[in-house]
Amino acid sequence: MLRWAYLALLKPPPPNVCGSPYGPPVTSPKVQLSDGKYLAYKEGGVAKEKAKHKIIIVHSFDSSKDLMLPISQL
Known part of the structure; x- marks a missing residue:
């Protein structure tokens, strides 16, 4: 009984899902992919009219779409 109470207290709460x-x-704009999943994105840098190049940053599991490189501000 003591073991059950101990494990019940250590159990983390369920995660809060975005939009629940x-x-x-x-809050991010998103597009729906052909398999039904959604892909959120973020745009940054100079205005599209003044931009000479497009830089696309693909983040990995340990970062997020909010990561911005300083080069996009030049």
Whole structure:
């Protein structure tokens, strides 16, 4: 009984999913892919009219779409 109570206290709460009633709001623009999943993105840098090049940053598992390189501000 003591073991059960100990394990019950150490169990983390369930995660809050974005867009769910108790989760964080969905604030990023997103596109729906052909398999039904969504892909969120973020644009940054200089205005499209003044840009000479397009730089696309693909992040890995340990970063997020909010990562911006300083080169995009030049």
